[in-house]
Amino acid sequence: MLRVNLDSARTRATGVVYADAVGREFEQPAEMVVLAAYGMNNVHLMLISGIGEPYDPAGGRGVVGRNYAYQVMSSVNLFFENQVFNPFMGSGGLGEVIDDFNGDNFDHSGLGFISGGYIIAGQTGARPIQNHPVPDGTPKWGGQWKRAVAQWYNRSMAIGTHGSVMSHRANYLDLDPTYKDAWGRPLLRLTFDHHDNDLRLSNHLTGVAEKIGRSMNPTHVSVNRPQHPYSIVPYQTSHNTGGAIMGDDPRTSAVNRYLQSWDVPNVFVLGASAFPQNAGYNPTGTVGALTYWSVEAIKRDYLKNPGPLVQAQAQADRK
Numbered sequence: 001m002l003r004v005n006l007d008s009a010r011t012r013a014t015g016v017v018y019a020d021a022v023g024r025e026f027e028q029p030a031e032m033v034v035l036a037a038y039g040m041n042n043v044h045l046m047l048i049s050g051i052g053e054p055y056d057p058a059g060g061r062g063v064v065g066r067n068y069a070y071q072v073m074s075s076v077n078l079f080f081e082n083q084v085f086n087p088f089m090g091s092g093g094l095g096e097v098i099d100d101f102n103g104d105n106f107d108h109s110g111l112g113f114i115s116g117g118y119i120i121a122g123q124t125g126a127r128p129i130q131n132h133p134v135p136d137g138t139p140k141w142g143g144q145w146k147r148a149v150a151q152w153y154n155r156s157m158a159i160g161t162h163g164s165v166m167s168h169r170a171n172y173l174d175l176d177p178t179y180k181d182a183w184g185r186p187l188l189r190l191t192f193d194h195h196d197n198d199l200r201l202s203n204h205l206t207g208v209a210e211k212i213g214r215s216m217n218p219t220h221v222s223v224n225r226p227q228h229p230y231s232i233v234p235y236q237t238s239h240n241t242g243g244a245i246m247g248d249d250p251r252t253s254a255v256n257r258y259l260q261s262w263d264v265p266n267v268f269v270l271g272a273s274a275f276p277q278n279a280g281y282n283p284t285g286t287v288g289a290l291t292y293w294s295v296e297a298i299k300r301d302y303l304k305n306p307g308p309l310v311q312a313q314a315q316a317d318r319k
């Protein structure tokens with residue numbers, strides 16, 4: 001699907017435009033449109049289609065693209081001369097998680113940050129090309145590096161931390177002014193960096209993970225903290241949230257509590273795009289729960305009486 005078509009008042013979707021496998025474009029008329037294309041793609045489609053006011057970080061106005069948030073990762077790699085972990089074996093759920101440092105599960109007094117994250121030692125089946133940790137100080141290439149990879153691949157494990165990121169006015173999604181896709185549509189642009197809360201939070205979690213790791217008496221310990229300034233290049237996590245957040249006020253949210261667009265009420269936007277902040281948990285369970293919640297409201301109320309499911313005073317004031 002390439003875009004949603006709106007009526008001339010831009011308050012009602014009339015259908016969508018999609019392309020087939022050989023690039024022919026078709027219009028599919030629709031009474032109702034559900035965007036469920038992954039959070040960032042939802043925001044892209046909204047911006048391209050003109051659904052809701054784009055966020056302007058300079059003035060703080062607008063809602064589509066605001067509250068983008070990511071998660072903050074770190075790890076402590078432990079190398080043991082006399083332990084063998086067989087990291088090539090594993091499964092998605094094999095591991096131990098400490099949740100004591102997530103959300104409000106601990107006393108934050110004096111720590112200088114809010115929220116938290118989880119600490120995990122998991123063994124998901126480490127592919128040798130993806131996973132070949134070596135102790136700090138090992139050359140990055142050449143014979144010495146190869147020997148270190150062979151020596152430590154089987155004798156290392158990691159304790160990871162996976163922390164929350166609070167939304168920040170400087171982190172947002174918008175349309176790229178330069179780059180376009182094959183359809184001539186501007187690409188989605190991500191503007192993001194970690195801010196103090198993320199870094200303090202991550203330092204705290206990493207300190208706990210390091211303490212646990214050192215108590216196991218490894219031969220070497222390497223601590224990998226989040227990059228600052230942030231770099232998108234190394235894979236960190238696929239947990240992107242925000243950009244079309246749910247809320248009570250159309251001045252600060254793109255969709256209402258049922259994930260219905262405030263501006264174009266026959267469009268519903270499902271996904272982690274609705275999260276106002278990014279919690280220190282993986283998002284998909286909540287994405288699923290919100291989807292059930294929204295679909296229930298569509299079935300129960302919207303189909304019987306298509307129109308806004310929430311009347312917000314601020315929406316009326318704005319018009």
Ligand SMILES: Cc1cc2nc3c(=O)[nH]c(=O)nc-3n(C[C@H](O)[C@H](O)[C@H](O)COP(=O)(O)OP(=O)(O)OC[C@H]3O[C@@H](n4cnc5c(N)ncnc54)[C@H](O)[C@@H]3O)c2cc1C
Nearest residue numbers: 001002036037038039041238270271272282283284285287
């Ligand atoms: C490597 C990896 C590991 C992950 N691990 C975890 C994990 O451990 N725990 C966790 O909670 N989450 C995890 N996630 C995140 C999880 O996959 C997402 O949160 C989840 O898939 C989001 O669901 P969604 O329905 O919003 O989007 P998706 O599952 O991405 O579904 C969107 C669908 O829309 C389609 N689509 C996109 N654009 C268009 C368009 N323009 N027109 C028509 N169709 C379109 C896509 O093809 C796709 O089928 C992981 C993701 C990755 C990539």
